[in-house]
Amino acid sequence: xxxxxxxxxxxxxFTRDASRLRAGVGERSRLADLLQLMGVGLDDQRSAPxxxxxxxxxxxxxxxxxxxxxxxxxYFVRGGTFKSFRIAEDGYEQVLGFSGRAEVLGFxxxxxxxxxxxxxxxxxxxxxxxxxxxxxxxxxxxxxxxxVVTMAVSRALSQRGELADVMAAVAAEVRLARFLxxxxxxxxxxxxxxxxxxxxxxxxxxxxxxxxxxxxxSRSFHALVKWSLxxxxxxxxxxxxxxxxxxLSRSTRRHVEEPGISSMACLAxxxxxxxxxxxxxxxx
Amino acid sequence: xxxxxxxxxxxxxFTRDASRLRAGVGERSRLADLLQLMGVGLDDQRSAPxxxxxxxxxxxxxxxxxxxxxxxxxYFVRGGTFKSFRIAEDGYEQVLGFSGRAEVLGFxxxxxxxxxxxxxxxxxxxxxxxxxxxxxxxxxxxxxxxxVVTMAVSRALSQRGELADVMAAVAAEVRLARFLxxxxxxxxxxxxxxxxxxxxxxxxxxxxxxxxxxxxxSRSFHALVKWSLxxxxxxxxxxxxxxxxxxLSRSTRRHVEEPGISSMACLAxxxxxxxxxxxxxxxx
DNA sequence: CGTGATCTTGAAGGGGGTCAACTGGAGTGG
DNA sequence: CCACTCCAGTTGACCCCCTTCAAGATCACG
Numbered sequence: 001x002x003x004x005x006x007x008x009x010x011x012x013x014f015t016r017d018a019s020r021l022r023a024g025v026g027e028r029s030r031l032a033d034l035l036q037l038m039g040v041g042l043d044d045q046r047s048a049p050x051x052x053x054x055x056x057x058x059x060x061x062x063x064x065x066x067x068x069x070x071x072x073x074x075y076f077v078r079g080g081t082f083k084s085f086r087i088a089e090d091g092y093e094q095v096l097g098f099s100g101r102a103e104v105l106g107f108x109x110x111x112x113x114x115x116x117x118x119x120x121x122x123x124x125x126x127x128x129x130x131x132x133x134x135x136x137x138x139x140x141x142x143x144x145x146x147x148v149v150t151m152a153v154s155r156a157l158s159q160r161g162e163l164a165d166v167m168a169a170v171a172a173e174v175r176l177a178r179f180l181x182x183x184x185x186x187x188x189x190x191x192x193x194x195x196x197x198x199x200x201x202x203x204x205x206x207x208x209x210x211x212x213x214x215x216x217x218s219r220s221f222h223a224l225v226k227w228s229l230x231x232x233x234x235x236x237x238x239x240x241x242x243x244x245x246x247x248l249s250r251s252t253r254r255h256v257e258e259p260g261i262s263s264m265a266c267l268a269x270x271x272x273x274x275x276x277x278x279x280x281x282x283x284x
Numbered sequence: 285x286x287x288x289x290x291x292x293x294x295x296x297x298f299t300r301d302a303s304r305l306r307a308g309v310g311e312r313s314r315l316a317d318l319l320q321l322m323g324v325g326l327d328d329q330r331s332a333p334x335x336x337x338x339x340x341x342x343x344x345x346x347x348x349x350x351x352x353x354x355x356x357x358x359y360f361v362r363g364g365t366f367k368s369f370r371i372a373e374d375g376y377e378q379v380l381g382f383s384g385r386a387e388v389l390g391f392x393x394x395x396x397x398x399x400x401x402x403x404x405x406x407x408x409x410x411x412x413x414x415x416x417x418x419x420x421x422x423x424x425x426x427x428x429x430x431x432v433v434t435m436a437v438s439r440a441l442s443q444r445g446e447l448a449d450v451m452a453a454v455a456a457e458v459r460l461a462r463f464l465x466x467x468x469x470x471x472x473x474x475x476x477x478x479x480x481x482x483x484x485x486x487x488x489x490x491x492x493x494x495x496x497x498x499x500x501x502s503r504s505f506h507a508l509v510k511w512s513l514x515x516x517x518x519x520x521x522x523x524x525x526x527x528x529x530x531x532l533s534r535s536t537r538r539h540v541e542e543p544g545i546s547s548m549a550c551l552a553x554x555x556x557x558x559x560x561x562x563x564x565x566x567x568x
Numbered sequence: 569c570g571t572g573a574t575c576t577t578g579a580a581g582g583g584g585g586t587c588a589a590c591t592g593g594a595g596t597g598g
Numbered sequence: 599c600c601a602c603t604c605c606a607g608t609t610g611a612c613c614c615c616c617t618t619c620a621a622g623a624t625c626a627c628g
Contacts, residue, residue, distance in 0.1 A: 086445065086448075086449075088534070088536050089534055090534065090536050092536040094448050094449070094452050096445050096448050107437075107438055107441055108438055108439075108441040108442040108445060109438070110434060110435065110438035111435050111436075111438035111439040111442060112438075112442070116442050116445060117445060135434065136431065136434070141425075141430075146425075146430075147420065150394060150419065150420070151394065151395050152395075153391075153437055153441065154391055154392055154393070154394035154395035154396075155395040156441060157391055157392040157437065157440060157441050157444060158392040158395060158396070158400050160441060160444035160445060160447070161370065161380050161392060161400060161401060161444060163444070163447060163448055164370075164378050164380050164447055164451065164495075165370075165378070167448065167451040167452070167495055168378050168451070168492075168495050208452075211448075211451060211452050211495075250372070250373055250374065252372050252374050252376040
């Protein structure tokens, strides 16, 4: 299963020479850059005042903010991927979601004064920093920035709703399928290939996000590969049968009425098991 | 189990004569009323312009907005309880959360132009209506209103994070315990009794929210009663042992190191089963 | 009081949690 | 370069908890 792909997959889009910048120390940028990142039209960009904005760079594993830390800023992801999670008192880490380019982080800290969730970078990353006082003080608000914040927060709220989707499905393979569909959609939204991408997070993170044991994630990946829906090599994923994956992801609790997933054929010795589960889903 | 309580519990805080108002048709109010609901100081209330605001009243089962409907407004709950949910293509209803007084609904619709989730009233309820254009247009924004919206949305985002808490726990009784703790905290925040309250939602809604079958919810309630943590009669709940409930709610996957819940004694014939589970959780 | 919805309880069967062992790649230092 | 360690990932085996189906009990409402 390994070795045939891998080198072909996209590498980090950050140049290594960025390492000359001290980790975590601000670099400066401009408001217009943030607006551009968020897809604001050029006209609005130019009409916005030329306000300086600080940028923070992080390396793999760096913490953007800790759980329980005093809320000092919200962040817009400029590049890279972040994991948002909460740690229970007994140390169990619950992953709430993964965030990428143009997404907002830390907004849920506003209402209580501290961050209810932590965020760490899963790869080299950078963010724009918006201090809390700029969000809360009514003075000198910029209309374009307001809209950007509103949009991003609305999206963040919506995405947290999708958290229920992946955790609600009964079958573990369905949870994984939904997760992959979500990822695929987001890749597409970032104008990257929706069929082939590298997972930024480990199996344990995925497991926590789906609400299953990490061994189950392995087994579910294996199942999707068996059904010819995926091709997996370590963290590299290629979706072979998007329709089949979508059909599987639509399976909910109880049985599902999937008329025919053409490509769900697999090895003869495992056909019976597949038929078993397929029948389970069909009798609607 | 039934009959000893019930009549003592709080009834709806809405007077019945409100029925003269046509359901769903606007009644008018003022911006200052919304600001007061959201806990804004009197000074800020008076400094705010006297803008009229429409109110919408709903009866049990009325839909505030449908999933997929065009986004026209966001809402602030003035009274009553709402259920937010999404319906999958096969008809399965996933409950994302329950919202009460001073909470915001519909904000996640802003980023896509339609409501990704539906909301229905679980009891007689009323909301303040804020049309989308007032949220998005930069003109004539009111500072106090902005802060209120920001706070409420941050809270909503934070609460969606708590969704993971209830769905992530392995044991069904732990999910229910966490859910009840959340409810209790919110009751307290509304200055109502945190130990004794009426569930506004049915078992099926709770089940969907917890990610388990509704029969399992029944069994879990029974277990909590058996362990003397709760007293349950239909939808009336009284928390008998808050510490025990909290301890149970802190149990996560794997075993938990609960030193001693004093009140987890129960009937002799069921002691063995309890010991079984208790041992499961203790061997940490 | 009847009717339907909600809730409870029982029984059976399987999916996934848990533990354990193995593999493989990355980093380290001899 | 190899030995060694460490961690991520995979695979297997066991068995309990929850889903599912079914039926009864209770509640809400006209």
